Amino acid sequence: MIFYLLTLLTSGNSVIIDTNLRCACSEILLENDCNSLMNCKWVNNQCGDYIYECYVQGLTNINTYTCNWNNKTNIYEAQKFECSQFKNRFDCSRFKPYCLWNSTEMCNEFTSCQDYDEQRCPIYYKNCSISNKDCINGLQSCQNYLSEQTCRGVQSDELECLWGEDEKCKAQSLKDCSSLTGYKICDINQIECQKNNQGDCVPLTCGDKRLEKDCSNTKIVKQGSSSYYLCVWENGLCQEAKNAQHLNRDTCSKQTAANYKWVNGSCQTCKILQPKILDQQKDGYIESEAQIIIIYLSTFLLSKFVIVFLFID
Template identity: 25%
Template sequence: MIAIIYILLLMDLSFAAISTSAFCECSEFKTSIECAQQYNCKWSTSCKDKICSDFIEESECDRASDCAWNDTQKKCAQFTSCSNYKVNQASSCQLKDATCIAGDPNPDGSYICQNGTILCSQISDQKLCNSDLYQSQHEMCTYSSSSCQSVDISKCSTITEQFICTSLKCSWSVTNLSCLEGTCSSYSSPDMCSYVSAESIGTKILCKWMDNSCIEANDVFALTSSNCYINTGGSYAWIDGQCKECHSTKFGVLVALNAIFSVLLALML
């Protein structure tokens, strides 16, 4: 009887879906190819974090921690203070640092950034509201019902906008017009079958393609050096000839969005 129970437990474990909240830091990439796919990493005998001066694109610079693009000098450097930055779009101020907001527009349409806090409800311009502004780490601004509102994006179930829901790999219910935990079965092609979001944004459920359907994965043996990172949403890397889970777990909403950004870049390479 004990032997039967033990076998049944092993069977349950073998079919357990893989759930992960890890993400890969630069030092965990062991191949130059995977390293080069990361906007914040560089290869020099090993994979290392870029410093601010390594970024040559404004969008990548402003996403990097403690870095900001100086439009006057046309270069990326360590963030100093909000008032030192002039931008062409009001939403760009928050990209410099979470403490920055746009001041009044200049005659030429540009803005000087200033210290401040974003309140979605005080934004009247629809375009500005929908330009990836964050009221807090877990609250994103979105224009809905003729006003700018904050949306809690810490969980699938609290998201009220379809685009945000599907962008974060949750599943949108057309019947109930609500956002639900992601399901592998919602994908109908092997190219899309990679991972979905659990209820808590930042935790991912891995998927795999088998018998012409997308199901929850119980292993990553089929992944290769070319798709290990991409198909796990940035949680696994190719290490010592195997697809292995990375060690860092400081995975939050903004990290999740940056990971999606990195994966999209990797897909375009």
């Protein structure tokens, strides 16, 4: 396990939160905060490292297994699932892109783009695109879309179709707010953007939050990075927070992506931060808001796989 000594990132006097890092398990003093973190578990009144693993023997499609807790054996066990067992769109969507909700209102493994209607066409998950209101195989050039209504989807893994202010559909890489200057929309992923008086698309700032209720617990994502900074309401204005003292026992860890911990009645920085990509001995660790997956291919026995699917509400 590789640990990183904390380096406090600042923008002026603003505290910057790095979403790729989190407190070491051993520093967490609250049970709820501990159990909410991947690879941490509260045992004997303290937080410690814990590896969630499920084992599947033999050559198999690891994407068709989930890792669930067995209350009787007190261990995680791999459980096989079929896409067809999910009877509503929400449950099916949790397993994208392995399971998709098709035009017959059923959850199934992906087969062909033609099995999906215009509304459900998996244009962001598979090599599908829309033509004449049909879902077809293959990606199209954005310039083929002639109206603002049809200008959607992707041209490649890096280029998305956007409608420009010149009334043309163009392929654009969404990197930051400025990349949307000249387009009808001014918003990108989780980065809040707005158009300024000159019509340019620029990042939103804490000062743009005019009401206290909008300012509280606001996180402004730094464009082009995995970092964000906090906002706090002070002296009748929304400002960049210089520390995390405005956070309480319940919000300290959550609002700071576990870069901070609750100790001695205040929200304080952790002495040690470690990567959320935790186990350097395992390959293919992926963490996202919807799911966490660990995949390990043994170098000694190629037919043995270790997988984890931990779905978060």
